[in-house]
Amino acid sequence: MVLLQVLNSDNNISMVLFFGTIGMLALTIGLIVFISFHQRRVIRYQQQLQRMEQDQQKTLLNASIRLQEEERQRIAADLHDDAGPLLATARLYLNENFVNLDKTTQLQSIYNAKQIIDDTIQLIRNISHSLMPPTLKNFGLESAVNDLFQKISGSGSMNASCRFHDYRERLKVENELIIFRVIQELVNNILKHSNASFIHLTQNTSGSKFFIRIHHDGRGLTQTDFEKLNKSNVGLGLKNIQSRLKVLQGKIFFEKDMSQTYYKVTIELVKEEDTTKAAG
Amino acid sequence: MGSPFSKRIVVIVSAAVLIILIFTFLRSNKEGFDSVTASVESISLISLSLVYFYEQISKPQSTFIYSSPNFWIVIALMVYMSSTLFLFIISNNLSVKEMKKYWAINNISGIIANIIFCIAFLVNRFVSRSPIFEKPYEDVLENP
Numbered sequence: 494m495v496l497l498q499v500l501n502s503d504n505n506i507s508m509v510l511f512f513g514t515i516g517m518l519a520l521t522i523g524l525i526v527f528i529s530f531h532q533r534r535v536i537r538y539q540q541q542l543q544r545m546e547q548d549q550q551k552t553l554l555n556a557s558i559r560l561q562e563e564e565r566q567r568i569a570a571d572l573h574d575d576a577g578p579l580l581a582t583a584r585l586y587l588n589e590n591f592v593n594l595d596k597t598t599q600l601q602s603i604y605n606a607k608q609i610i611d612d613t614i615q616l617i618r619n620i621s622h623s624l625m626p627p628t629l630k631n632f633g634l635e636s637a638v639n640d641l642f643q644k645i646s647g648s649g650s651m652n653a654s655c656r657f658h659d660y661r662e663r664l665k666v667e668n669e670l671i672i673f674r675v676i677q678e679l680v681n682n683i684l685k686h687s688n689a690s691f692i693h694l695t696q697n698t699s700g701s702k703f704f705i706r707i708h709h710d711g712r713g714l715t716q717t718d719f720e721k722l723n724k725s726n727v728g729l730g731l732k733n734i735q736s737r738l739k740v741l742q743g744k745i746f747f748e749k750d751m752s753q754t755y756y757k758v759t760i761e762l763v764k765e766e767d768t769t770k771a772a773g
Numbered sequence: 774m775g776s777p778f779s780k781r782i783v784v785i786v787s788a789a790v791l792i793i794l795i796f797t798f799l800r801s802n803k804e805g806f807d808s809v810t811a812s813v814e815s816i817s818l819i820s821l822s823l824v825y826f827y828e829q830i831s832k833p834q835s836t837f838i839y840s841s842p843n844f845w846i847v848i849a850l851m852v853y854m855s856s857t858l859f860l861f862i863i864s865n866n867l868s869v870k871e872m873k874k875y876w877a878i879n880n881i882s883g884i885i886a887n888i889i890f891c892i893a894f895l896v897n898r899f900v901s902r903s904p905i906f907e908k909p910y911e912d913v914l915e916n917p
Contacts, residue, residue: 531830
């Protein structure tokens with residue numbers, strides 16, 4: 494009715510007033526609606542990102558928990574299957590009837606029991622070394638990696654070599670352990686899956702960055718494969734690498750060499766002194 | 774208000790508007806409705822509301838904008854000011870009879886603005902009652 498009244502009236506001012514007011518109001522309401530929807534969309538998007546991040550964290554956490562359980566099972570199996578029977582056998586040699594036997598048999602029994610106990614000691618030492626390599630703790634990453642690679646080379650099926658170019662001072666012991674575990678896992682993967690004939694590890698620093706590169710000539714992973722495996726349910730070891738590196742705020746890249754014949758894995762870390770300096 | 778840039782804009786605009794308003798008020802004949810003052814006020818409030826919206830869009834937030842009472846207050850101001858802007862601008866050219874006829878616009882937008890103000894208060898009450906803002910119960914009983 495107001496519209497009719499305005500349109501019928503010849504008054505130009507009324508027209509301006511009417512359409513001006515309606516126009517302004519429409520603009521305002523449009524703006525408000527746009528802003529609310531825009532903001533809502535942005536927040537939804539943020540929430541989605543957050544959820545994805547949380548999911549990723551959860552998978553990593555699950556992987557590390559599962560890995561820990563597997564490790565425990567392995568230790569339990571080692572102790573139960575190897576150390577248990579050995580000690581039981583030693584006990585058999587040293588039973589109560591022992592005193593009634595003649596001298597030679599007694600000596601033989603003692604000798605056998607001693608042999609078995611020696612074996613057990615060696616076995617337990619091996620288990621403890623595989624849990625925490627003493628060279629790493631006492632002599633640092635370089636020696637531990639050297640040790641590991643010598644053992645691999647010693648088996649004869651693969652040529653493993655490593656070279657540390659810039660490792661004058663040791664990193665923090667716990668960080669070295671993490672790096673060593675990552676290297677161990679990577680080397681393990683190479684041994685298990687890649688069918689490679691050589692592994693070569695080099696260490697370098699550049700500014701505040703600490704690099705470790707591993708080359709091998711077998712079947713390897715590229716970054717896309719790594720990310721795919723990381724999101725899927727398989728690839729427990731890779732997830733473990735990822736979560737370990739997260740602790741050090743390090744990065745890992747899987748790629749093919751320039752010549753397309755070798756696979757290359759690069760681990761990039763920030764040196765500890767610099768992070769503390771930056772934080773300070 | 775977040776960034777120093779918008780803070781500066783708000784201060785400059787407010788100061789300029791205040792000066793213009795005082796100046797026009799002193800020069801006007803002080804009879805009837807003062808069109809210029811009201812229009813300048815409308816335009817300045819609309820621009821300040823736009824600055825507020827710009828700020829809201831440009832900085833990332835975790836809560837929805839319509840759960841904040843400030844948003845509703847700004848909407849109320851903006852709706853009122855934009856719907857009465859043209860009325861104020863051309864009120865000098867209207868006769869008393871026309872003025873009476875069209876003054877309904879002002880009244881209606883006033884009512885709408887007040888309703889939106891009510892929403893702002895309700896939102897405020899609702900927000901402050903959400904569990905995050907609630908005080909936890911004391912562990913110790915004062916009068917055992």
